Amino acid sequence: MITSNNGYPLDQNLYQLVKGTSAAAQIVEEGGLILFASECSDGFPDHGSYRKLLFDYPSPEALLDTIRQPGFSMFDQWQVQLQALICTKACVGIFSKLEANEVRKAHLTPVKSLQDSLEIELDRVGSDATVALLPEGPLTVPYLL
Numbered sequence: 624m625i626t627s628n629n630g631y632p633l634d635q636n637l638y639q640l641v642k643g644t645s646a647a648a649q650i651v652e653e654g655g656l657i658l659f660a661s662e663c664s665d666g667f668p669d670h671g672s673y674r675k676l677l678f679d680y681p682s683p684e685a686l687l688d689t690i691r692q693p694g695f696s697m698f699d700q701w702q703v704q705l706q707a708l709i710c711t712k713a714c715v716g717i718f719s720k721l722e723a724n725e726v727r728k729a730h731l732t733p734v735k736s737l738q739d740s741l742e743i744e745l746d747r748v749g750s751d752a753t754v755a756l757l758p759e760g761p762l763t764v765p766y767l768l
Contacts, residue, residue: 625657625737628760628761629759629762634664644760646760646763649765656716663720663721673702677728677730710731716732
């Protein structure tokens with residue numbers, strides 16, 4: 624899967640990532656790869672708990688375990704929860720202006736080249752694999768034929 628958030632203003636920060644990846648996650652195979660292109664010129668949002676929730680847990684699974692605890696509730700939980708669910712289904716690689724270490728703390732994989740990452744994935748799964756392109760990720764209703 625290769626997707627984006629359809630450009631500005633939906634690619635301003637990483638918080639917006641879920642909008643594009645959630646469409647891709649509907650049709651990506653378990654253990655597959657979602658490549659996401661987003662400038663993220665504003666990095667992480669300055670408000671809310673999005674960054675803190677992601678950075679405070681060592682894995683998407685640990686984050687989901689905490690969210691599932693009775694009584695747990697935190698602002699921005701939905702966005703983080705959906706991102707964690709997507710990351711447990713597929714690897715999410717992001718091509719952006721973000722620092723690689725911050726991308727990893729957010730449980731994502733930094734990529735320097737969409738083309739190179741796609742070629743590596745095709746080597747892993749086979750060159751006859753289906754590749755879907757969703758350039759307008761959050762405006763897309765994906766389905767398989």
